[in-house]
Amino acid sequence: MSGLRFLLDTHVLLWLTDDTSKLPAHVISLCEDETNSLFISIASFWELAIKVSLGKIALADNAIEQLHAWCADNAISILPIEMNHCIRLQILPFHHRDPFDRLIIAQAEYEKLSIISADEHFPAYGVDVIW
Secondary structure: OOOOEEEEOHHHHHHHHHOHHHOOHHHHHHHHOOOOEEEEEHHHHHHHHHHHHOOOOOOOOOHHHHHHHHHHHOOEEEEOOOHHHHHHHHOOOOOOOOHHHHHHHHHHHHHOOEEEOOOOOHHHHOOOEEO
16 A cells, blocks of 8 residues: 655654654654655755754754754655756745745645645645644
């Protein structure tokens, strides 16, 4: 049986690795279901690197490498940014202006992925959001 395909928002990755108590039980169940395919955008790593370098969030010096290894160990595929994602991003409405979120939404739309996120802005884009 093939499962569902989910794109994890950045905060979901952080909470999966550090504090699952912040995640609803059904989200944990979806993430633990080995028939499902999980993805994380390279934009999430970009977002974390920028926010750490600006002092907006505190993570270990090697957090990016650790998160990347954790993803590999847990069968979470890295979704690269491709030209079709950028083309979709260009026509995405401006329900909010967070560039990382907007790219994640464009990727999910183009790749036909449901997004796992607590972000209240995401549903306005018409993407399938699980929370």
